[in-house]
Ligand SMILES: NC(=O)C1=CN([C@@H]2O[C@H](COP(=O)(O)OP(=O)(O)OC[C@H]3O[C@@H](n4cnc5c(N)ncnc54)[C@H](OP(=O)(O)O)[C@@H]3O)[C@@H](O)[C@H]2O)C=CC1
């Protein structure tokens with residue numbers, strides 16, 4: 074199997090391996106066992122070769138970005154993890170930015186605001202990739218990715234490329250139609266349409282300051298664990314705090330004392346610890362307030 078993987082008809086610059094890549098190195102939570110195969114791709118051709126190869130071998134695969142929204146299992150992943158490093162940025166017309174899906178969303182947010190464009194101020198400080206942000210419809214500070222998406226380039230599971238215009242896509246709160254696309258292998262690039270603004274940089278600095286004050290950015294986390302619930306004005310963080318769970322610990326995992334929707338790996342947390350802490354919070358919020366919390370983080374089974 075390894076020799077077959079090594080025969081992928083693309084130059085993978087040495088970034089492929091079998092059995093020795095720990096998923097804890099690929100996730101911001103720093104949790105997860107070894108993956109059977111690992112490939113890092115830096116352009117569409119490499120991605121297409123990796124996807125076709127996995128299909129030919131009937132091998133399970135997942136495409137990840139910065140791993141800022143993933144909870145990997147302690148047993149690892151028994152297929153191939155494809156890490157997306159398709160990193161480029163083109164400025165086509167004023168306000169039109171075409172970014173590779175592996176481009177850091179934080180960097181794109183900072184650059185566009187610095188250049189005097191509004192629409193992605195909220196992306197400053199978000200630790201994911203452009204592809205992950207489109208897939209999750211990332212948002213903060215009353216802005217979201219969907220507001221500024223012009224078109225999205227994808228690769229199908231057969232390794233074909235397609236361009237989808239905004240009118241062909243649907244988005245909701247932390248939801249996009251990509252999440253239901255059976256034929257999708259990966260988002261490969263996103264074109265954003267931004268407006269000229271004199272206040273973009275100043276607004277972004279305020280958002281970043283608010284983030285620093287309210288979120289435990291210096292600790293090991295995956296951002297918000299739960300989506301905010303519908304049908305109540307209370308946020309997930311408020312409900313967890315009101316349930317008395319700030320500082321609650323299971324093994325190496327702790328509910329942040331600073332922001333109750335951030336669960337921290339304080340050292341040596343396992344996936345099992347984190348899943349138990351998630352269940353504990355869901356159970357307490359349901360029992361005390363009758364509200365069902367739904368995870369924003371994605372658990373990736375082995
Ligand atoms: N607002 C905030 O402060 C924070 C926001 N976030 C957001 O969480 C998201 C995570 O981004 P990132 O760390 O890069 O993603 P991850 O590496 O965590 O991947 C999470 C999942 O997203 C899907 N995905 C990622 N990249 C692609 C792609 N190119 N094409 C198709 N699907 C993809 C995959 O889903 P599957 O396995 O189902 O195919 C993957 O398992 C972003 O939206 C980020 O902005 C994260 C932390 C904090």
Ligand SMILES: C=C(O[C@H]1[C@H](O)[C@@H](CO)O[C@H](OP(=O)(O)OP(=O)(O)OC[C@H]2O[C@@H](n3ccc(=O)[nH]c3=O)[C@H](O)[C@@H]2O)[C@@H]1NC(C)=O)C(=O)O
Nearest residue numbers: 213214287296297299300301308310311314331332333334
């Ligand atoms: C961090 C993420 O996104 C964040 C995004 O950064 C921020 C800023 O706009 O708004 C959302 O958080 P949030 O709803 O918890 O926003 P906050 O403004 O921090 O808190 C909402 C309310 O809860 C209260 N609050 C917050 C933390 C806490 O421990 N206790 C508490 O009571 C706050 O005082 C506020 O009244 C996004 N999360 C979700 C699930 O929608 C992420 O997706 O990973």
